[in-house]
Amino acid sequence: MSRSTADSASSVTLPTPKERRRLREALALSEEQVAEAMGVTKATVRSWETGRSAPRGRKREAYAKLLGSFEPDGPPSTENPAESSASPGGAEKPAASEKPAASEKPPAAGKPAKPRPPSPVRAQAPAPPADVRPKAAAKRAAKPPKAPSPAPAPARRADPRPQERLKPVAAEAPAPEPVRPAAPGLPAVPGLTPEEAFDALYAHAAPGLVHQTYLLSGRRRLSREAVEYAFHHAWQHWPEVAVDPDPVGWVRATAYEYALSPWHRLRRAHKHPDAPPTEANRRALLTALLELPPPYRRTVLLYDGLGLDLPETAAETEASTPAAANRLLHARTVLGKRVPELAEPEALHRRLSALVTEAPTATLPAARAVRTGSERRTRTWTRAVLGVTAVLIGVTGFTAATAPTRYIPVNAPGETVNGVPVRGGPQKLRPEDVELRDRLRAEPNPGPERLVPTAE
CATH class of the missing domain: 1.20.140.160 (PhyR, sigma-like (SL) domain)
Known part of the structure; x- marks a missing residue:
């Protein structure tokens, strides 16, 4: 798209946001249908109808055509396109079926015809741009003129029905x-x-x-x-x-x-x-x-x-x-x-x-008090958000500084389950087992003397 084409598309005048919504609903179109036709999302169409944004470039021109509010650039022509044909040079040719009016007399033989002033109804078709083909210009000129937009309706009284x-x-x-x-x-x-x-x-x-x-x-x-x-x-x-x-x-x-x-x-x-x-x-x-x-x-x-x-x-x-x-x-x-x-x-x-429309009786604070209260409320919320953010940053930093740098697995001691001893290695003595072992080591053996066999 050239720069001149983009500028002309951006200069298209769109209706007001409320009028865009009304025109869409008058055409029995939903937001999804308009979004699919324009190649955008439903949220974009909703923002166009609420006035938060507006289409640009080719989408602006296509959106105006979809709503039926697009008017091409150039001076409006009141000439009936069926009575004239457009040429690449912009010259007007009279139709073959056109007849002179009864009040007009043909010029006498041998006398030059007097030039007539241009008719106020028939305006000469503007010359198309150089990059427009003759066939496209002829098709554009053959289109019927767009009807003028109706004047806004006057304010109505309440509808009786x-x-x-x-x-x-x-x-x-x-x-x-x-x-x-x-x-x-x-x-x-x-x-x-x-x-x-x-x-x-x-x-x-x-x-x-x-x-x-x-x-x-x-x-x-x-x-x-x-x-x-x-x-x-x-x-x-x-x-x-x-x-x-x-x-x-x-x-x-x-x-x-x-x-x-x-x-x-x-x-x-x-x-x-x-x-x-x-x-x-x-x-x-x-x-x-x-x-x-x-x-x-x-x-x-x-x-x-x-x-x-x-x-x-x-x-x-x-x-x-x-x-x-x-x-x-x-x-x-x-x-x-x-x-x-x-x-x-x-x-x-x-x-x-x-x-x-009754006269209100409520007592309200002054406008300055409302403004200062809004600013004070904004400052309070801003400071609260900054404070919470600082606390979160401090807790995160402390955790990162004190956390171990590597994972140390924990070896849990084995336990006897249903009388089955712990598998592998000596068992860990319980406190009563340790006490019995120490007592046996400290006291002498009180039993009878053993006979030690001797070799003969």
């Missing part, structure tokens, strides 16, 4: 739906330092996130702890959060995951939810929400409470769009049975939106 739109899907992805207005993000203000940008994000999103986390967990203390943890994590990864297109969504996902962790049930302070509110309507809705499994609870709050569209809800909950649709249908059915006045999706959408 979501039960028909969100049908459970087994193998085919649902049709793309109009984009719903998402939660307002933090406007980018140039010239801010990282500390000022973090403080602005904290002041903008922290109170609302505490209230949303309380609706998910039913525990006020845990909701404040989850939001503080999320902003601690965001300050530790601030270079990543600062360039994220939706920093509020980044922090929200971290806070939701921390609040819905099942390990909090082992803590005595968070074992049971707080007392429900005194109002009957709020108490019934919050009780019904807490009875749902955590993934279903999170899906219905994001879609009907915050107003995210279905692909964004699926991306934030790390599920496919059909799975998010099925979770939403199940959550609506359960909430409709628990609270009959919320059986209609419109009524549930209005009630959850009102709950989410």
Whole structure:
């Protein structure tokens, strides 16, 4: 691949990560199928759709063609390719079936024809590059022009018939739906330092996130702890959060995951939810929400409470769009049975939106205290890791210094088994045998005198 070809392939414009996921699901393609077609792994395709990375070179152009968003370079031509043919020199030849219009009169005999200005509709085909063959140029010119991409749909109101739109899907992805207005993000203000940008994000999103986390967990203390943890994590990864297109969504996902962790049930302070509110309507809705499994609870709050569209809800909950649709249908059915006045999706959408937009009453620490707490926590963990590493290095060095340099086998003494003496060599005397031997050697023989035979 030449340098000019690589540069042109790298200049291909790709859709946004969320749009890539939506286009793939609209084509009823799975991540495995896209990975096999592109010659990459499934994790690479997932990173392309989450925005962590982007394809380059020829893969970028092939990925754009696969999603149907590839537009070739060069000025757009509005001429009907069936009425003209491209030549290697780029000259335009009129078709044989073309007839002059009725309003145009042929020039009189003997008079030179007046030159006509170029038609605004028929634009001259651009000359192909020198390295393109004539047949390839003709085939490229014979292709029909790509239809312009449709304009983005305006923000919609709540769907009056979501039960028909969100049908459970087994193998085919649902049709793309109009984009719903998402939660307002933090406007980018140039010239801010990282500390000022973090403080602005904290002041903008922290109170609302505490209230949303309380609706998910039913525990006020845990909701404040989850939001503080999320902003601690965001300050530790601030270079990543600062360039994220939706920093509020980044922090929200971290806070939701921390609040819905099942390990909090082992803590005595968070074992049971707080007392429900005194109002009957709020108490019934919050009780019904807490009875749902955590993934279903999170899906219905994001879609009907915050107003995210279905692909964004699926991306934030790390599920496919059909799975998010099925979770939403199940959550609506359960909430409709628990609270009959919320059986209609419109009524549930209005009630959850009102709950989410309520003015929060939680008291949070200052943004500077959160930043300093995150830095102090990072220093503490860093020192702990360094200390444990130093202890392991010291123990390893001491063991290496005191360990023997060669192996010395141990000769175990033989033992009598079932009366069978030890094989080979004299047996080792027991303590009582040693005592008897010493006594016999020390005392004289008390027996009768022996007769010693003499030779005659």
